[in-house]
Amino acid sequence: MCSNSLADYQFTKVLKHGRFSSVYKANCVGNNHSIVIKKFPLEHGNDAELKKLFAEIQCCRQFKHPNINKILHCFTAECDMFVLYPYMCFGAxxxxxxxxxxxxxxxxxxxxxxxxxxxxxxxxxxxxxxxxxxxxxxxxxxxxxxxxxxxxxxxxxxxxxxxxxxxxxxxxxxxxxxxxxxxxxxxxxxxxxxxxxxxxxxxxxxxxxxxxxxxxxxxxxxxxxxxxxxxxxxxxxxxxxxxxxxxxxxxxxxxxxxxxxxxxxxxxxxxxxxxxxxxxxxxxxxxxxxxxxxxxxxxxxxxxxxxxxxxxxxCRSELDNNSIIDDESMGQLDDRDVNECREDVQWNF
CATH class of the missing domain: 1.10.510.10 (Transferase(Phosphotransferase) domain 1)
Structure with missing residues (x-):
């Protein structure tokens, strides 16, 4: 169960800055799971963009499929809206x-x-x-x-x-x-x-x-x-x-x-x-x-x-030589699955 309090999330990296929103990588303090948080300013936000966001939330809440990026939670705090997604380590x-x-x-x-x-x-x-x-x-x-x-x-x-x-x-x-x-x-x-x-x-x-x-x-x-x-x-x-x-x-x-x-x-x-x-x-x-x-x-x-x-x-050699992939995760690319990837991997919503 995700929390409605910002104090329960540790923001670790800025993944993207946009005109109407920002995207961050964060850890849930309780279980240390990595997630992605998209932040929308409500006070100075663009009405058209907010309408699209609300429509997307409404749409995604109807879907439940392993190959659809689900919305884990959303809440408002300090005149901002925060939408939580699972962390996909290689990004877009x-x-x-x-x-x-x-x-x-x-x-x-x-x-x-x-x-x-x-x-x-x-x-x-x-x-x-x-x-x-x-x-x-x-x-x-x-x-x-x-x-x-x-x-x-x-x-x-x-x-x-x-x-x-x-x-x-x-x-x-x-x-x-x-x-x-x-x-x-x-x-x-x-x-x-x-x-x-x-x-x-x-x-x-x-x-x-x-x-x-x-x-x-x-x-x-x-x-x-x-x-x-x-x-x-x-x-x-x-x-x-x-x-x-x-x-x-x-x-x-x-x-x-x-x-x-x-x-x-x-x-x-x-x-x-x-x-x-x-x-x-x-x-x-x-x-x-x-x-x-x-x-x-x-x-x-x-x-x-x-x-x-x-x-x-x-593709380990190509990934290992590129800056967007975490060195720590590349060390895990053996017979086990990669559990984490580089913190500065880029996302494109």
Whole structure:
């Protein structure tokens, strides 16, 4: 049972400072368990941000699933609101892509991550919700599992006790690069939970390539390409030459991709992975598989005899040489599970 008193929490590290909130790592004084505390100023807070926070709390309180980042407790003190979450020691996958896996996660690790993400989405969709903002920055990782977080854009199909067939409205501008074309259309046809599946496909490319989708691409061009059915793809030997245009240049070329073309042109990703992404990124939402059906795809066969913990151990050298991972925890990356990670690991809510 979490306490409503600040005195019962020892704040140990600032994880993030934002315009409307701050995120801290803390220990519960009673049991010394590590948690994450998000602090919102109520007195000078932004009304729109607070409404999103309250909506997220209300939404998350309805969910109970091991791959959904749960809210442990929330309380007010000294004109501030404090929301408590479990501590995920490796933080957001986006941070790992920027700091360690700059050329993308290993394919087997991606499969393990998406097995957990799809399990969470299947649960969310069964409860008549859409997440609305699936991306690497909203997937948290520890040595045991991946969890889906940030339900600011989550929407319910239940309105006034009745289930509606489609949703309308667009998500935040910062999530548009991951949004499905039917979401960007903003027409009377609306969109369904299949918009999350499209975001899974974009996120798969993001995790495999180590590059944010449509990086340095103007929003208008991004929208046009999605409507035409052109989307980012997995970059490996099989797609490298196909992506070159008539002048031998890469579309959506930028400084980051230019530095990694040589690596992409030498590596090989499985046919199952390519097919998995193609299914997710189908322009026609009706032709995309559901989260439940995707979990049966052959892409996940490589998960049968391995765990996230196994792959964290394989990546020990990369993690050990990076400042965001705790030296103390790296010493525990043997046959036992990591119980703690570096105090200055970054979070992205």
């Amino acid at each position: 996958c986006q941070i790992l892509l920027e700091s360690i896996f700059t050329n993308g996660f290993p394919e087997a690790l991606i499969a393990l991550l998406f097995k957990d993400v799809l399990s969470a989405l299947m649960y969310i969709h069964m409860n008549d919700f859409v997440h609305g903002a699936v991306k690497a920055g909203h997937i948290l990782l520890d040595n045991q599992k991946a969890v889906l977080t940030n339900f600011h854009e989550s929407r319910s199909f239940i309105k006034h006790g009745v289930k509606i067939p489609v949703l309308h409205g667009v998500s935040q501008e910062k999530n548009l690069n991951w949004a499905a074309p039917e979401v960007l259309d903003q027409n009377i046809n609306g969109y369904t939970e299949k918009c999350d599946i499209y975001s899974v496909g974009i996120t798969a490319c993001e995790m495999a390539n180590g590059i944010q989708p449509y990086f340095e691409t103007q929003p208008t061009l991004m929208y046009t390409e999605k409507i035409r059915g052109n989307v980012p793809s997995l970059l490996d030997r099989s797609t490298y030459t196909m992506l070159l245009d008539d002048q031998g240049k890469m579309p959506f070329e930028n400084s980051m991709t230019r530095r990694t073309y040589e690596i992409f042109s030498q590596r090989i990703l499985s046919d199952d992975f390519h097919q998995f992404v193609e299914i997710c990124l189908n322009r026609n939402a009706e032709n995309r598989w559901s989260a439940k059906k995707l979990m049966t795809h052959a892409f996940f066969k490589q998960c049968r005899h391995s765990t996230i913990s196994d792959h964290i151990k394989k």
